[in-house]
Amino acid sequence: MLRTLLTGALRGVCRVPPVAPLVQQTQRACFGQLMTTIQKPSLLSAHTLAPASLQLLQLPALGTTGSPPPVRSVTKFSLIKGKRKTVKAVLKRFKRLDWGAWIRTHSGRQKKLFKKSNALRRRLRQHVFTNATQSWLLDKMVTDFWRRPKHYIDDPYAPYHKRDEYFATKSKAFKV
Template sequence: MFRTAIFALRSLRPLSSPYYNATRIICNDFKNFSTNRNISSPTSFYNLNIAKGSLLCNKQILSISDNITKIPVRTVTKFSLKKGKRKTVKAVVKRFFRLHWGAWIRPKVGRQKRLWKKSPPQRRRLKDHVFCNATQTTLLDKMVTKFWKRPKYYVDDPYAPYHTREEFTITRKRPIVRN
């Protein structure tokens, strides 16, 4: 577990940074340990034989690695502190859009990156939106409150033709007209 975190750290920083050198020292020291030692607790990690002059002697690298490996978490707040209600994950509302019939759409990935090297047809295709799959839709529905699940009506909504899904029998609103 610790070893995979170290290798993840090495991939985050350039080769010339002090963080890379520090993680290289940890990895080299870590490879020399015997596998039967208990390294599960931080105190047993400090008691290992470490060469003098390395950053581990000062225990600085552990605080550095804790700051680097913090990954943002966008999970649901189950109970708010004031009223005890669920909270909406704001990242979902910013990045996705829910159609009236329950599907979520999002812009294509990388639509703003390296546009100078993309051809005009590819740039045009990147402006399109794509549907989220069923698993993602279920997850996104759990991450927002019922306020965001209710239909919202905007003036000059560019998504207006997509809010109805008449070709599908379950979401159809109008009856089928047969000639």
Template sequence: MFRFAISAVRSIRPLSVPYFNIAKTLSNNTKNYVTLSNVSLSPSASFKPNSLLQNKQILEISNNLNVVPVRTVTKFSLNKGKRKTVKAAVRRFFRLHWGGWIRTKVGKHKKMWKKHASQKQRLRQHVFCNATQNTMLDKMVTKYWKRPKHYVEDPYAPYHTREEFGLTRRKPVVRQ
């Protein structure tokens, strides 16, 4: 109950921003990438005399900024246009031969000093990714990582085949 009262009091406090129409401007232009051009800055008495907010050159530059959305994932190379592998996907996940992806649980190495032995054991286990994550991870890697890899003494060898599921079954069903 007190948390709600405190949050209500905090929301009543005046804004530290000298112009109050910025919240309305930003909420009305959520689909627009450039919201700085819509904010009108009027000189106020609360500004210091040599403030950067009164500099006309800085105001013109800030009004002409065009924010371009950027993706950090490189889909295609610049030289030949070939698809690129996202290194974090290969480092954090492992693809099984039947198309499933596995990973360790989150927080495997974090704050181990305060975790019980049973929780440490659970964190060492692997979990499967769901179908949506499998599709996304398949898009993030190239054909090389989708091919079956055969390692010496592979600890995941029993999990590479999925005989209980009809679509991925290799051996014929023996009925008795």
């Protein structure tokens, strides 16, 4: 198939096999770009056609609009004060506990509950800890202000802010 397309491109003829209309439009758009870049097919050698043949294999994905995927990166330097900025999506989706761990809710916990068993619904209501790599990444995505412990009135996460059973997260005992 590729051989017939390449020989057709050399002759200045673009044959598109009968396929779905959307794929045909995509192929026509790609081959149209190829035909505009190749103006004199008789002067081409196989060496100069090699990069164009590689371009033929890179068809755009179906259903894409051409917009880039969303990126939640850190702003290294703000334009006003020159300081790092917090990624607001982290604050919306995660909660940082005082001992450094981040917790989140299950994804899809509200979707299609009629299909899910009672045990699964109960598990979806619970929160999940992030692993060490994710916690390290989330710590880099927020500023020092959000890494400091916060004290809220009637905080539902109050029992989870202490983790005294492990040496690394044990709170310091005050001597009187």
